[in-house]
Amino acid sequence: MRKLLKFLVFLALVPVFVRSVDPTLNEDVLGLIVFKADLKDPDSNLVTWNEDDDNPCNWVGVKCNPRSNRVSELNLDGFSLSGRSGKGLLQLQFLRKLSLSKNNFTGTINPNLARLENLRILDLSENNLSGSIPGELFTQCRSLRVVSFAGNNLSGEIPQTFSSCSTLAAVKFSSNRLSGSLPSGIWSLNGLRSLDLSDNLLEGEIPKGIEGLYNLRAINLSRNQFSGQLPDGIGGCLLLKLLDFSENSMSGSLPDSMQKLTICNSLSLRGNSFVGEVPTWIGEMRKLQTLDLSGNRFSGQIPDSVGNLQSLEVLNLSGNGFTGSFPAGIFRLGMQVAMHSENRMSGPINDPLPSSVNTSFQNLHLLDLSNNALSGEIPEDIGVLSNLRYFNISSNSLVGGIPASIGELKSIHVLDLSENGLYGSIPSEIGGAVSLKELRLEKNFLAGKIPNQIAKCSALISLILSQNHLSGPIPTAIANLANLQTIDLSLNNLTGSLPKQLANLPHLVSFNISYNNLQGELPAGGIFNTISPSSVSGNPSVCGAIVNRSCPGVLPKPIVLNPNSSSDSAGVGSFSPNLRQKKIILSISALIAIGAAALIAVGVIAITVLNLRVRASTSHSAAALTLSGGDDFSHSPTTDVNSGELVMFSGDPDFSVGTHALLNKDCELGRGGFGAVYRTVQRDGRPVAIKKLTVSSLVKSQEDFEREVKKLGKIRNQNLVALEGYYWTPSLQLLIYEFVSGGSLYKHLHEGGGGNFFSWHERFNIILGTARSLAHLHQMNVIHYNLKSSNVLIDSFGEAKIGDFGLARLLPMLDHYILSSKIQSALGYMAPEFACRTVKITEKCDVYGFGVLVLEVVTGKRPVEYMEDDVVVLCDMVRGALEEGRVEECVDGRLGGNFPAEEAIPVMKLGLICTSQVPSNRPDMAEVVNILELIRCPSEGQEELG
Known part of the structure; x- marks a missing residue:
């Protein structure tokens, strides 16, 4: 440091001499040393930066121009640096690339960076920067081509001066809190090739004039609040390959100019209010790989020209008002995902489904045709869909039997044929569907016996065969399905006694055999200790304490x-x-x-x-559980203290909650620190999950409760369990969530069986999805507090959804001592700061829990394992293996070596970093997301746009 001070004095006294001796390198050394002085470098990544060096060209993260020996690039991505970027960088006058992403820089963006006249690439993404984007940055814009501020906490509007930076080619401001409308003149940036403003709070209409961006390759404005119509001139962007305006409030019809986008490969408009018919010219966009128009108000017939999209892999038209039959050829494509549920499509089911001579369906993983008006019989050769994992044709008008080839669907996870007119028996070949997790055949006319072969579906979690004409006994072999959580055989003609072994099913939480002709004593133990009488009612010959009916012979x-006793002889003498x-x-x-x-x-x-x-x-409560329609928040008008208030965040006037579920243990899905969760069904047949809070005495007031719940209700993310409404009385509070059918991550990891488990690809997607949802929560200033694998649910598509987020906000009276006792079930996930009253609980406690979860998913082991004479903490085990150079051995042995080590090892290292004992050493979740994306695609985003 003394040498540095001497050097500064020397510069001040003899500036002319310095320039004459070394006109180049001293300024760069000085600038970088001053920059370093303002930073914290916990990993000593900048230890090679020495002020005694003649030049910085050999310093880590520094590159120089070989001709001039001036610093041209400074790349410190992921160095765990924190602090503020000071004025030292302004000395680097020949700097062309400045990349400080994936660190923990705070403060605001320095507007004086505009003085670096040669700067071409500026990447400050995934930090903790706040404040607004400085307008000065773009007023003197001379050579800036790439700028990324994604994944920070920036707010305010995009400055109007942004439109004057004509050299810009790539802009990424996603995942911030930017608001307001797009700057006028934004489309004058005719050199722009990529624009990503997704996941912000931007609003207003999309300005006209976008056709001037003839170099534009990708535009992503998703997850904002934009309104109005798509710009008419968008077809002028002839080089456009990605167009994503999903999850906004846009309306109108599709502009005809879009037919010019012949090289576009991804078009997503889901979750808006677009209307009208899909034009026939959609078939001219022949390069489309993804077409997502779901969740809009499109109507009319699906045009035949969709069958021309030979490159299509994902087609999602669900949640619209399409009518008519499926066009010929629409499913004769090599696609992977086809979703057309919740429309009004009609015609025979065998028209869209492939025949055995068609091999183009080898890649199809998901097919959803539910909630339409399809007719006819399921094709006999349905087994040709050999790679299908999700098949849902429920709520149609299908007839006939279930074909035997259904057993050839070796990869199927979810099979839903419910609410049709199917008859005949359940084929014994169903046992061939060895990967089946959810089987739904309810509300049909199926007869005959339940086949014993169903026991071969060892991964089965949910078995729902209710409201049919099934007869015969319940197969004892069902008791071998150790993963079963839900069994519903109600409203059939089943006979015989109930297998005693059913009491041994360890995870069974819902069991219903009501209204059959079963007899004999109910099993003892397991779920039968707490089962509701209504779950076994309607069986006159069933006996036991549950039904208050004594069994014969007991x-x-x-x-x-x-008789030979001599005691009391006086009383018995006669x-x-x-x-x-x-x-x-x-x-x-x-x-x-x-x-x-x-x-x-x-x-x-x-x-x-x-x-x-x-x-x-x-x-x-039941009387009050009705809904008055509304635009934003709909609620019942009653204010009587003895009645309740139901509020739904997206009002359906026909909504009704099955309050019987709250008194029916058979409908209980599980219990946690904040209450019990039940499954019930709306009038339209859609299931919901209801959390009955058990912390009523701790809720401060109805006003506080409603304010916080409404905030949570506005949080929407594809990896979060959506809060759809709530119910309030002084003694009863309910939270109404979307129902996620796949069960918890904990049960998949630790309570599975039969050799069925997540592949590496599935595990990575679960980790990434969980990270994205936590990053979104933290962006909305919400801390989860209770992250653990039992609070991560897996939907029918294999996607992770986090539940129970933000519930601590409902309890304003709690400090973190009481809070930690409420979530003591999260043993192994809780950050060490929970144990210290003086340490502030921040988002970093979620990061710690996420790190434990990462290790749990990769290794398949619980956070804390209790051995006979030892306790193994997962974090310590993996950290020790890493130090000994055998971390690869920690990967779940069930994968059998089928995993890429170049992904698995960095993911485990990331998990260990997230579980640092010091909160400031843990990355933010936005940083974690980007790290994971780089691990999956390590070369993506590294190439400078030329």
């Missing part, structure tokens, strides 16, 4: 006194020994019977009184 045995014995037996038996009858009578009276009280208390 009356108390009579007490026999010894009876013979045999008669005396008989009378004693009768009297004691009678006493036992009378006592038992009295106890039963008292029990019946007590239960009746309790039921009347429960019904009285819940009748107010």
Whole structure:
């Protein structure tokens, strides 16, 4: 440091001499040393930066022009640096590339960076920068081509001066909090090739004049609040390959100019309010690989020209108003995903489905034709869809039987044929679907026995066969399906006794056999200790304590006194020994019977009184669970203190909650630190999950509760379980969530069986999806507090969805001591700062839990494993393996070596970094997302646009 001070004094006193001796290098050395002085470098990445060096060209992260020996590039991505970028960088007058992404820089963006006249690439993404984007940065823009501020906490509007930086080629401001409208004149940047403003709060209409961007390759304005129509001139961007305006509030029809986008390979407009028919010219966009028009208001027929899109891999037209039959050839494409649910499509089902002579469906993984008006029979050769993982044709008008080839679907995870007119028996070949996790055949006319072969579907989690005409006994072999969580065989004609082994199913949370002809004693143990009587009602010959019906042959045995006893002889002198014995037996038996009858009578009276009280208390709730329509928040108008208020965030006037589910243990999905979760169904047949909060006494007031819940209700992300509404009374608070059918990540990882487990690709996607959802929560100033694998749900597409986020916001009276006791079930996931009263709880506690979750997903092991004489902490185990050079051995052995080490090892290292004991050493979740994306695609985004 003394040498540096001397050097500064020397520069101040003899500036002319310095320039004459070394007109180049000293300024760069000085600038970088001053820059370093303002930073924290916990990993000592900048240890090679020495002020005594003649030049910085050999310093880590520094590149020089070989001719002039001036610094031309400074790349410090992912160096764990923190602090503020000071004035030292302004000395680097020949700098062409400045990349400081994936660090922890704070403060605002320095507007004086505009003074670096040669700067071409500026990347400050994935830091903790705040404030607005300085307008000065673009006023003196001379050579700036690439600028990225993505993944920060920037706010305010995009400055109007942005439109004057004519040299810009690539702009990425995604995942911030930018608001306002697009700057006028933005389309004058005719050199622009890539524009990503996604995941912000931008609003207003898209300005006209976009056709001037004849160099534009990609535009992403998704997840904002834009309104109005698509610009008419968008077809003028002839080089456009990606166009994403999804999840906004846009309307109108598709402009005809779009037919000129013949090289576009991805078009996503989902989640808007577009109307009209899809024009026939859509078939001219022959390079399309992804076409997503879901969640709009399109109507009419799907044009035949869609069949011309030979490159299509993903086609999603669900949630619109399409009518008519599917066009010939629409499914004769080599696609992977085809979703057309919730429309009004009609015609025979075998028209869209492929035949056995068609091999173009080898890549199809997902096919959803549910909630339409399709007719006819399921094709006999449905087994040709050999790679299908999700098949849903529920809620149509199909007839006929289930073809035997259904067993050839070896990769199928979800098979939903419910709510049709199918008849015949369930084919025994169903056992061939060895990967099946969810089987739904309810509300058909199926008859015959439940096949024993269903026990071969060892991965089965949900078995729903209710409301059919099935007969015969319940196969004992079902008790071998160790992963089963839900069994619904209600409203059939099943006979025989209930297999006792069902009580041994470890994960069963929902069981319903009501309204059959079953008989005998109910099993003891397991779910049958808490099962609701309604789940077994309607079976007159079933007996046991649950149905309050004694089983034959289990009356108390009579007490026999010894006739030769000499005690109390004075009282029995006139009876013979045999008669005396008989009378004693009768009297004691009678006493036992009378006592038992009295106890039963008292029990019946007590239960009746309790039921009347429960019904009285819940009748107010049930009466209030109706919805008045509304635009934003819809709620019941009642304000009576004895009734409740139901609020739905996207109002359907026909919504009704099945309040019986709250008294039905059979509908309970699970319990956590904040309450129990139940599954129930709306009037339209769509299931929802209801969390019944058990912390009512800790909720401060209705006003506070509603304010916080409405904030949580506005948070939307594809990897978050959507909060759809709530119900309030002073003694009962319910949260209404979307229902996720795939179960929790914990059960998939630790309670699976039969050799069915996540592939590496599935695990990576779960980690990435979880990271993205946490990054979104943190961007919205929401801390999860309770991240663990049991709170990560897996939907039917294999995507991760985080639940229970932000619930601590409902409890304003809690400090983090009480909070930690509420989530003590998250053993192994809790950051160390929970144990210290003086340390502030921040988003970094979620990062710690995420790091543990990453290691759990990769290794397949629990965060804490209890051995016979030892306790193994997962983080310590992986960290020790890394230090010993054998970290690759930690990867889940069930993968059998089928994983890329170049992805698995960096992912585990990232998990360890996230579990640092010091919160400031953990990266932010936005940084984590980008790191994961680089691990998956290490070369993406590294090439400068030329």
